[in-house]
Every structure is written in C-alpha cells, then in structure tokens.
Amino acid sequence: MELSPTAYVILGMLGMRPMSGYDIKRLVDNSTRFFWAASYGQIYPELRRLAGAGLIEGVEEPESGRNRTVHRLTADGRKRLREWLAEDPETFEMRDEALLKLFFAAGSGGRDAASALAAKRRQHESIVERLRDLEPKVAQGDSSFQHLVLSYGIECNEWAAEWCERAIAELAQEQRKGRKAA
Amino acid sequence: MELSPTAYVILGMLGMRPMSGYDIKRLVDNSTRFFWAASYGQIYPELRRLAGAGLIEGVEEPESGRNRTVHRLTADGRKRLREWLAEDPETFEMRDEALLKLFFAAGSGGRDAASALAAKRRQHESIVERLRDLEPKVAQGDSSFQHLVLSYGIECNEWAAEWCERAIAELAQEQRKGRKAA
DNA sequence: GCATGCATGTAAGGAGTTACATGATTCA
DNA sequence: TGAATCATGTAACTCCTTACATGCATGC
Numbered sequence: 001m002e003l004s005p006t007a008y009v010i011l012g013m014l015g016m017r018p019m020s021g022y023d024i025k026r027l028v029d030n031s032t033r034f035f036w037a038a039s040y041g042q043i044y045p046e047l048r049r050l051a052g053a054g055l056i057e058g059v060e061e062p063e064s065g066r067n068r069t070v071h072r073l074t075a076d077g078r079k080r081l082r083e084w085l086a087e088d089p090e091t092f093e094m095r096d097e098a099l100l101k102l103f104f105a106a107g108s109g110g111r112d113a114a115s116a117l118a119a120k121r122r123q124h125e126s127i128v129e130r131l132r133d134l135e136p137k138v139a140q141g142d143s144s145f146q147h148l149v150l151s152y153g154i155e156c157n158e159w160a161a162e163w164c165e166r167a168i169a170e171l172a173q174e175q176r177k178g179r180k181a182a
Numbered sequence: 183m184e185l186s187p188t189a190y191v192i193l194g195m196l197g198m199r200p201m202s203g204y205d206i207k208r209l210v211d212n213s214t215r216f217f218w219a220a221s222y223g224q225i226y227p228e229l230r231r232l233a234g235a236g237l238i239e240g241v242e243e244p245e246s247g248r249n250r251t252v253h254r255l256t257a258d259g260r261k262r263l264r265e266w267l268a269e270d271p272e273t274f275e276m277r278d279e280a281l282l283k284l285f286f287a288a289g290s291g292g293r294d295a296a297s298a299l300a301a302k303r304r305q306h307e308s309i310v311e312r313l314r315d316l317e318p319k320v321a322q323g324d325s326s327f328q329h330l331v332l333s334y335g336i337e338c339n340e341w342a343a344e345w346c347e348r349a350i351a352e353l354a355q356e357q358r359k360g361r362k363a364a
Numbered sequence: 365g366c367a368t369g370c371a372t373g374t375a376a377g378g379a380g381t382t383a384c385a386t387g388a389t390t391c392a
Numbered sequence: 393t394g395a396a397t398c399a400t401g402t403a404a405c406t407c408c409t410t411a412c413a414t415g416c417a418t419g420c
Contacts, residue, residue, distance in 0.1 A: 004378080004379075005279075005379080006379080006380085008282070009282065012282065012285070012286035015286060015289070016286075016288075020398090020399070020400090021399080021400070021401090022398065022399050022400075031285065032281075032282060032285055034276065035276045035277065035278040035281045035282065036277060036278070036279075036281070036282045037380085037381095038380090039380065039381055039382080040400080040401075040402095041380070041381065041382080041383095041401090041402080041403090042379075042380065042381090044400065044401055044402085045401090045402090066388055066389060066398065066399070067387095067388085067399075067400085068398080068399065068400090069399090069400085081286070082290070084283075085283055085286060085287060085290065085294040085298075086290075086293075086294060086297065088297070088301045089278075089279035089280035089282070089283050089298060089301050089302065089305075090279055091277050091278070091279040092277070092278055092279065092280065092302075092305050092309075093275070093276065093277040093278075094216065094217045094275065094276055095217065095218060095273050095274070095275040096217040096218070096271075096273070096274055096275075097187075097218075097271035097272055097273040097274065098271035098274065099214075099217045099218070099331050099334065100190070100191065100194070100214060100217065100218045100271070101266075101267055101271050102327050102330060102331050103194070103213065103214055103327060103328055103331045104194035104197060104198075104263075104267060104327075105267060105325070105327045106198075106325035106326075106327055106328075107197070108264070108267065108268075111268075112267040112268060113327050113330075115268065115270070116267075116271060119270045119271050120271065120274075123271070123274050127274075143287070143288035144288075145284050145285060145286075145287045145288055145295050146285055146288075148284060148295075148349060149281050149284050149285045152281065152345060152349075155345065156341070156342065156345070159338070159341050160338065163334060163337065163338070167330060167334075186406080186407075187407080188407080188408085202370090202371070202372090203371080203372070203373090204370065204371050204372075205371095219408085219409095220408090221408065221409060221410080222372080222373075222374095222409095223373090223374080223375090223408070223409065223410080223411095224407080224408065224409090226372065226373055226374085227373090227374090248370065248371070248415095248416060248417060249371075249372085249415095249416085250370080250371060250372090251371090251372085
C-alpha cells in the first residue's frame with residue numbers, strides 16, 4: 001500500500017518515541033515545520049489509516065482522567081520506516097512569492113524590485129530568528145542529525161538574507177548610476 | 183474579488199506581452215517553474231475566471247487556420263497587477279524530503295544520513311544544471327530582474343549542494359573517529 | 365504517413381489548510 | 393472563575409497534479 005507523505009512524518013516521529021496525535025503536531029511545529037508541516041486535519045485521519053494498515057497501534061492512556069491515545073510503531077511500521085529512509089528522497093519544492101514579484105518587477109523603475117527584495121530579506125531574517133529560538137529545545141538528547149537539519153535551516157536562510165542584501169545594494173548603485181547618466 | 187495565487191502568475195506573464203494559455207504554460211516552465219509552477223488544469227480555468235472578472239480579454243487569432251486565443255491585460259488587470267506587485271509578499275514555503283529523512287536518520291549508524299545527504303546534493307546539482315540551461319534563453323531582451331531571479335536560483339542551489347558536501351565530509355570524519363575509538 | 369509540436373480543455377483525485385466543535389484539566 | 397493547555401476530531405474548502413481527450417499543423 002502506498003503511503004502519503006504525511007504518513008512518513010508520523011512514522012518518523014513515532015520512531016523516536018510513542019506519542020499522541022497532539023504530541024506529533026506540537027513536535028512537527030517545533031522541528032520539521034519549516035520544510036515539512038502537518039495539520040490536525042492530516043494527522044488524525046492518517047493515524048487511523050496507519051492503524052488500519054497495521055503499521056502503528058494505539059494504546060489508550062487514562063492518565064488521571066484525561067483521555068489520550070498514545071500511538072507506537074508496530075514491527076511492520078518500523079520496517080516500513082526503515083525502508084523509506086533508505087530510499088532516495090524525491091520531493092523538493094519551493095514556493096516563493098517574493099521571487100515571483102521580483103521576476104515581474106520591470107516597469108516600476110525598480111521600486112517593486114526593491115520592496116520585494118527588502119520583504120524577502122525580512123522573511124528570511126525572521127525565519128532565522130524563529131529557528132534560533134528552537135536551538136535550545138533541540139540541544140539536549142536529540143540526534144546529531146536533528147541538530148544538522150536545524151543548522152541547515154539557519155544557514156540557508158542566512159545565506160538568502162545576505163543575498164537579498166547584496167542585491168539591494170547593487171540595485172541602489174545602478175539607480176545612482178542611472179540618475180547620474182540622465 | 184480575491185485572486186488565487188495562480189491568477190497573479192497569469193497577470194504577471196500577460197503583463198510582459200499578450201499570450202495564449204499554451205504560451206503561458208511554456209514560459210512558466212522555462213522560468214518561474216522552480217519557485218512557482220502552474221499546470222494546464224490551473225491555467226485554462228483561471229483564464230476564464232480572469233476574463234469573467236474583466237481583468238483580461240481574449241482575442242481569437244485565426245492565424246492560418248489553427249485556433250488560438252491570445253489574452254491580454256485590460257486596464258483593470260494592469261492596475262490589479264501593479265497593486266499586487268507593490269504589496270509585501272507572503273508565501274514562502276519549502277518541502278524537502280531529504281531534510282526530513284536526515285531528521286529521522288538516527289538509528290542506522292549514519293547510513294541513512296549519508297545517503298540522504300548524497301541524494302540531496304545530487305538534487306541541487308541537477309537543478310543548477312537545468313537552470314544554467316535556461317540562462318541563454320533569458321539572456322536577450324528580458325528584464326534585469328529576470329536575470330536576477332535566475333542567478334538566485336543557481337546560487338541558492340549551489341550553496342545547498344556545497345552544504346551537503348561539507349556535511350558529508352564531516353559525517354565521514356566522525357565515523358573514522360568513531361571507529362578509531364572503538 | 366507519422367512523429368512532433370501547437371492548442372484547448374476537463375475529470376478525478378490527492379494533499380493540505382482553516383475553522384469549527386467539543387470537552388477535560390491545570391493553574392493562577 | 394477564567395484563561396491556557398491538553399486532546400481529538402470533522403467539514404468545507406483551496407490548490408494543484410495527473411491523466412486523458414481532441415484535433416490541427418508542420419516537417420521529415
């Protein structure tokens with residue numbers, strides 16, 4: 001049976017430790033969110049499907065009255081996760097509205113380009129900040145690969161912010177030249 | 183009336199010159215594709231909606247028998263495009279399966295991590311190649327911002343490929359150390 | 365005559381978000 | 393007592409992809 005992309009996030013998270021749907025959502029939001037998100041609308045139905053396929057199993061935990069189902073991988077589920085991890089990744093996608101605006105920015109004498117670049121720079125800087133806030137949360141017991149992924153996120157967005165900075169500077173210089181020539 | 187994301191790609195492309203739906207698709211595939219794609223299933227229905235909203239108008243071009251509708255912006259459409267360009271961009275998204283695998287790669291002694299990194303590197307290198315192939319196509323009459331966007335794509339993917347290279351080297355070094363210690 | 369490219373479109377379905385609904389528990 | 397958090401879930405919707413259907417035109 002084919003599994004959806006979200007299914008693998010769930011299997012991966014449950015591979016770390018047994019968790020409730022709520023736990024999974026919170027962990028995703030505090031870790032993979034910037035390159036792979038998941039909403040309740042995906043998580044809860046998918047947990048059912050995975051349980052139906054025998055890849056995970058849920059244990060009801062009364063835990064002082066509040067009802068809560070903790071899910072964990074079955075042997076099949078763990079096998080499935082291992083297989084997926086060993087395969088070559090496929091999906092790599094970006095959607096960047098700022099680049100789109102930059103692409104179309106001819107015709108306003110550089111004004112739209114400058115504002116798109118400035119906004120894009122702010123976007124990346126704000127992502128860097130949010131990722132830096134996550135650093136202490138990951139720092140403890142987690143795998144070195146989780147740290148590595150976080151570094152990637154930070155460095156990649158720093159790179160992008162600096163690229164914007166350079167582009168803004170070059171654009172300003174060209175416009176000064178343009179004015180002098182005119 | 184709210185416009186869909188795809189609507190703005192179409193307005194933007196028609197802002198350059200009048201085009202058929204087929205032209206738009208081809209141009210998107212040869213330019214914005216890596217950060218903003220569009221399929222026929224979006225383009226043709228959206229062209230109708232935009233025409234219905236009075237933002238574009240279609241001109242039938244018999245052009246030696248083959249039927250073809252060339253769409254162009256109306257005054258309203260051009261206004262709408264200018265307004266959108268002046269607004270701050272919002273959407274910035276990534277989906278990167280290789281990072282997800284890296285994140286979950288504890289437990290196989292670095293094997294899954296190494297293969298995810300190698301695959302991610304190849305992905306970025308192949309994107310760089312494809313973007314370099316586009317360079318001559320953009321080089322002629324197009325706006326300097328289109329060149330800028332293409333440079334961004336190339337440099338960003340080069341950066342990512344190099345990051346993977348470094349991570350692979352560090353991982354290999356750690357494993358040598360690990361073996362020596364054991 | 366046939367493959368390729370031009371050209372327009374639809375149907376079905378997958379993936380994902382948002383908003384809502386519900387209710388218990390904990391802590392100030 | 394009231395706000396925040398824990399916890400589960402669904403419905404409606406948007407967005408997008410894939411696959412298919414159709415047919416003309418061009419060039420080998």
